[in-house]
Amino acid sequence: MNIAYCEDEKIQLEYMEQLIKKWADEGNDTVTYFGYGSAKELLFEHPDSFPFDLLLLDIDMDGMDGMALAKEIRKKDQKLPIVFLTNRSEYVFEGYEVGALRYLLKPVEETKLFSLLDEISYALGKERRYLIENVGGETVKIPVDTIYSVEAKGHYIRLHTSVGDYEYKKNLSEIAGELMENQPEQAEKFVSTHRSFIVSLAAVERVQRTECILSDGSSVPVSRNAYKSVNEAFIRYYMEHGDMCEK
Structure with missing residues (x-):
């Protein structure tokens, strides 16, 4: 499973990578992790398509924020599962505009993240060859x-x-x-x-x-x-x- 996380705080990127690796090490799935420090970096690396099974987006980023990035991505990919990470719950309704799969409040709880990854992995396993x-x-x-x-x-x-x-x-x-x-x-x-x-x-x-x-x-x-x-x-x-x- 290819998982990307866009987050402008390096410590949060590293923390998420550790959690995802822990989930994978428990025998759930083989994971390739992509970390991006800004929306600009992600769009530079992938200007036309997004080779991910799941995209985790921090909303409160400097420059282009996660919501604006999601809107750009939706112009080219309407199916990519997007999950927002935020400290504030008021963004929830705005996420419907870009078809957000879910919101996770920071600090991210391990059990909630693992439940999400289980769900995505199960769906991929049913459909993927x-x-x-x-x-x-x-x-x-x-x-x-x-x-x-x-x-x-x-x-x-x-x-x-x-x-x-x-x-x-x-x-x-x-x-x-x-x-x-x-x-x-x-x-x-x-x-x-x-x-x-x-x-x-x-x-x-x-x-x-x-x-x-x-x-x-x-x-x-x-x-x-x-x-x-x-x-x-x-x-x-x-x-x-x-x-x-x-x-």
Whole structure:
């Protein structure tokens, strides 16, 4: 589970990281923690998309506060679970404007935070699909919805994901089967752009004649023969998911 916390007090960032690590160490889930010291820092690191399963926001930050940040995020992501942390209860009603999942009053109580994390983890477990792969002698669980692209490199493949890259021995047809097998909705999500590349349409920002630009700024090549089908799949995907908008 990818958890982000935006908070301008360093001691609070460190305290939250300790609590989340304690929750994970109790066998609940594997957690990647992202800490940001300001709204500006978070938006700089993630200008177009937010690779988190849960975003914890301090409301009372200097500069852009947590509520303003949430409104910016909602312009691009209507589904990301957002939880506000605050010393004051009067913000509760304002949070309805941005679809806040919950409020936690500071100082955050361990039991209340753990209950929230249990709830999010359970919901993700019901909906999420994983690849179970052998990477560097270790068995790794990779959430399918974090995958941006897959590249064939000889007898190996490289998975480019929102939380890092994985390179291991497997051919492209095998990974394509794992991504799409018995999952028609996944078959629509992933498309071959080149004989050596597969891309997640959910990660694509723009389709150009020779490449796809992804939401993290990376790119994958598009072959001449694949351009038409890739472009049509991109348009269809966003039309069907209701996320197509003028830019």
